[in-house]
Amino acid sequence: MLKNYLRVAFRNLWRHKGFSLLNILGLTIGMSACFLIFLYVKFELSYDDFHTKGDRIYRVVTDIVNPSETLHFSVAAPAMPVAAKRDFPEIEKQVRFDPSNILVRRGTDIKIQEDKAAFADSTFFEIFDFPLLKGDPVTALREPYSVVLSETAAKKYFGSADPMGQQLLLMGDGHPGKVTGVMKDMPENTEVKADLLIAMYAGAADTSRDKNWGGFGDFTYFLLKPNTNAKALQAKFPAFLVKHIEAMMKENNQTYTYILEPLKDVYLKSDRGGTVRGSMTNVYVFSIVGVFILLIAGINFINLTTARSTERAREVGIRKVIGAERRQLTGQFLGESVILCLIAFVISTSLCAALLPSFNFLAGKTISTGIFNHPSYILSLLGIGIGIGLLAGIYPALILSAFQPIIVLKGRFASGTRGLLLRKGLVITQFTISIGLIVATLLVGFQLDYMRSQELGFNKDQELVLDTHGDEHRDALKEELRRLPGVQSVAMSSNTPGGGAMNAYSIIQNQKGEMQVCSPDLFFVDFDYIPQYQFKLLAGRAFSGAFGSDTTQAMILNEAGIRMLGYHSPQDAIGRDFSQWGRKGKIIGVVKDFHYSSLQEVIRPLSLRIEPGGCNLISVKVSSSDLKRTIAAIEQSWHRIIPYRPFSYSFVDEMFDQQYRTEDRFGKLFLYFSALAIFISCLGLLGLSSYSTLQRTKEIGVRKVLGASVCGIVRLLSKDFLWLVGIAFLVATPVSFFLMKGWLDSFYYRVSIYSAWWIFVLAGVGAFLIALFTISFQAVKAATTNPVKSLRSE
Numbered sequence: 001m002l003k004n005y006l007r008v009a010f011r012n013l014w015r016h017k018g019f020s021l022l023n024i025l026g027l028t029i030g031m032s033a034c035f036l037i038f039l040y041v042k043f044e045l046s047y048d049d050f051h052t053k054g055d056r057i058y059r060v061v062t063d064i065v066n067p068s069e070t071l072h073f074s075v076a077a078p079a080m081p082v083a084a085k086r087d088f089p090e091i092e093k094q095v096r097f098d099p100s101n102i103l104v105r106r107g108t109d110i111k112i113q114e115d116k117a118a119f120a121d122s123t124f125f126e127i128f129d130f131p132l133l134k135g136d137p138v139t140a141l142r143e144p145y146s147v148v149l150s151e152t153a154a155k156k157y158f159g160s161a162d163p164m165g166q167q168l169l170l171m172g173d174g175h176p177g178k179v180t181g182v183m184k185d186m187p188e189n190t191e192v193k194a195d196l197l198i199a200m201y202a203g204a205a206d207t208s209r210d211k212n213w214g215g216f217g218d219f220t221y222f223l224l225k226p227n228t229n230a231k232a233l234q235a236k237f238p239a240f241l242v243k244h245i246e247a248m249m250k251e252n253n254q255t256y257t258y259i260l261e262p263l264k265d266v267y268l269k270s271d272r273g274g275t276v277r278g279s280m281t282n283v284y285v286f287s288i289v290g291v292f293i294l295l296i297a298g299i300n301f302i303n304l305t306t307a308r309s310t311e312r313a314r315e316v317g318i319r320k321v322i323g324a325e326r327r328q329l330t331g332q333f334l335g336e337s338v339i340l341c342l343i344a345f346v347i348s349t350s351l352c353a354a355l356l357p358s359f360n361f362l363a364g365k366t367i368s369t370g371i372f373n374h375p376s377y378i379l380s381l382l383g384i385g386i387g388i389g390l391l392a393g394i395y396p397a398l399i400l401s402a403f404q405p406i407i408v409l410k411g412r413f414a415s416g417t418r419g420l421l422l423r424k425g426l427v428i429t430q431f432t433i434s435i436g437l438i439v440a441t442l443l444v445g446f447q448l449d450y451m452r453s454q455e456l457g458f459n460k461d462q463e464l465v466l467d468t469h470g471d472e473h474r475d476a477l478k479e480e481l482r483r484l485p486g487v488q489s490v491a492m493s494s495n496t497p498g499g500g501a502m503n504a505y506s507i508i509q510n511q512k513g514e515m516q517v518c519s520p521d522l523f524f525v526d527f528d529y530i531p532q533y534q535f536k537l538l539a540g541r542a543f544s545g546a547f548g549s550d551t552t553q554a555m556i557l558n559e560a561g562i563r564m565l566g567y568h569s570p571q572d573a574i575g576r577d578f579s580q581w582g583r584k585g586k587i588i589g590v591v592k593d594f595h596y597s598s599l600q601e602v603i604r605p606l607s608l609r610i611e612p613g614g615c616n617l618i619s620v621k622v623s624s625s626d627l628k629r630t631i632a633a634i635e636q637s638w639h640r641i642i643p644y645r646p647f648s649y650s651f652v653d654e655m656f657d658q659q660y661r662t663e664d665r666f667g668k669l670f671l672y673f674s675a676l677a678i679f680i681s682c683l684g685l686l687g688l689s690s691y692s693t694l695q696r697t698k699e700i701g702v703r704k705v706l707g708a709s710v711c712g713i714v715r716l717l718s719k720d721f722l723w724l725v726g727i728a729f730l731v732a733t734p735v736s737f738f739l740m741k742g743w744l745d746s747f748y749y750r751v752s753i754y755s756a757w758w759i760f761v762l763a764g765v766g767a768f769l770i771a772l773f774t775i776s777f778q779a780v781k782a783a784t785t786n787p788v789k790s791l792r793s794e
Helices: 001-013 017-045 079-087 153-159 228-232 237-252 261-269 280-321 325-361 377-402 405-409 416-451 476-483 530-532 559-564 627-641 652-659 661-695 697-705 708-744 755-781 789-790
Strands: 057-065 071-072 091-106 110-121 132-133 146-150 167-170 175-183 196-199 217-226 254-263 464-469 485-492 506-511 517-518 523-527 537-540 554-558 575-580 582-593 606-610 617-622
Touching: 001 017, 001 517, 017 280, 017 377, 017 606, 079 091, 079 217, 079 237, 079 405, 091 153, 110 153, 146 153, 175 377, 175 523, 228 254, 237 254, 254 627, 261 280, 280 377, 280 661, 325 377, 325 661, 377 523, 416 661, 416 708, 416 755, 464 627, 464 652, 464 697, 476 485, 485 530, 506 661, 523 530, 523 617, 530 617, 537 661, 554 559, 559 606, 617 627, 652 661, 661 755, 697 755
Parallel strands: 110 196, 146 175, 523 606, 554 582
Antiparallel strands: 057 071, 057 217, 057 254, 091 110, 091 167, 091 217, 132 175, 146 196, 167 175, 464 617, 485 617, 506 517, 506 575, 537 582, 554 606, 575 582
16 A cells, blocks of 8 residues: 555656656755754854853953943953952862963974964863863873973874974973873864963962952953852952952052853853854844745745645545545645655755855854764754645645545536635745845845945055064064065054054043043054054144154044043143053044944044054055065065064955954855745745646637737736735835844944835845746746647646
């Protein structure tokens, strides 16, 4: 019996190859896209969930409140965890983690500026689950300058040789560091990441770090004892701070607040950032898109299955006459539907395996090394496929198996209005989703273009940046570069636009004449920096070597800085007093606000000061002509003056591009998945219009005989579907407006969704034209068919 059912099922599918292909193709694409999105979402949600003690690990973050603003730091003072471990028995262990970029050398041949290095306390491997392949996790970072390498770093520095006990020269002074451990490469999905770990202390007697309450640079983590209430512990911190630094907070007119963040929430839910940062909004968006794509594919499958079910009425009538029971007929229809879904599942699994490397590239990270590494995910996909098959087959199975055979055999069977209304409702649903995705795709692209086209407030063209990492020969290198052909100007600074800024405790005279405590961002610069980047002066003057006091007693603020101090005019701030990190002097100028961080962030108050000792970056303005030769000459000068450091460079415009790389990937993935959703919708519409045309073959022949034109017949066949697209547009517009407004609100500098009304119109027109083209393809074919063939079709 089962063999007979399968034979009939495959025979029926083969007889209607076109509809079977549309069903399989649409469902395959939908399941594949949904599965890849599911892998992405699961990966994003999996950050740091592999630590066995993860539920007890918390990151310590800081709020600093002063009279001007509240600063939100992702780090804590170095002394805080040491004192807290001593004062609170609830804390089992603490660790400080300080990512750094240091020079690492081995012998004379290997010299690498290691950007994946970090300093860490000896408790690092006791808190986090990063397995050591060699070495003792308890003692590996106990001795000064102990080094633990990842597998990749061990091969990079030592090849196939055993690195244990070997030495590396660390930092500019070349201090010997002994390799005491080799760990497995840290997984991609961790917020605590490094390839080279160095013991936190430079020496056993150096305990100044443990007493430093004013500096903020270390990521700090607590491992709490079992059953500890993190909120209750956090509530004890204010009294703890009063005990240790009440005098310092009063003197600085600042208040510290320490907050505990669960480790598993840091990557997606913290707004303070970290070593890496994800977006919960993007996870929600892709989850919704994945569900929508699968929903559209399922709708197509159900629509086409139910639409074609009426063709089987006479077959069912004959089967019932010769004794077929209702449960047998129900099983037949459900089985055929599930078979189609199983075929789609097999193709989808193979397609996902082939597309995974490309998907990893688009996502910018290794989401998965292979889909068969996730058998539970594949079983879930199989379950979804079978579920869709059962859902699609249940309507024809129950309806067709229930009617009286005599009615059908007499030719009086007709599909009911309920089935027609169901199919129309499903078409409206899928085009509502499609139009919403078109709106979202256009708005995402519009926002990205808006950020890239904004006036930054400075000239970033042809600005090449070298990081000397504080090398003692950096001044000599600057003077050497200034004389090279193709170099227009050279400047030095601690930061460049696009690279963020450090924060500085300051006391600056405000509009009322009071000395106001504040914490503006800070750039250390030289005399050439402002003219080279062409910052616009609004009041006062730039730094000048003609004024000896400028090297120690001068400050320049941006517009945001003078607004913070209450000045109504830039000129009012000139000549006012400041005190910052041991320097005192006068404000000599005000520059127009410029974007030195991402356009997702508001421009903060910024101070600029001359401080030669703090300028590690060399900005080189190069000519666009023969750029390759100029860079080669710069590299030769570097190797001659700083031979023990590897040469590398970047361009300022590239730094800004890197800031938007995450948004670019988001936009591209969104575009591709939206295009797939629209394509699947068109497949379904093509199938329904083809079926509708076949049902009206004789009517079309009669109309042609009576003189109907091709355009008239196309219009007749199209209007029933196009008005469904119109209803979908009316539903999609307010929903997509509300959702995309929420997404845009995450950007400080953003397009106005109200001024982008044309995007909604364009999306509606686009969906209408796509639907019209899809329907017309079949309608024109039917309208141009010889009417004699049409009239003979029945």
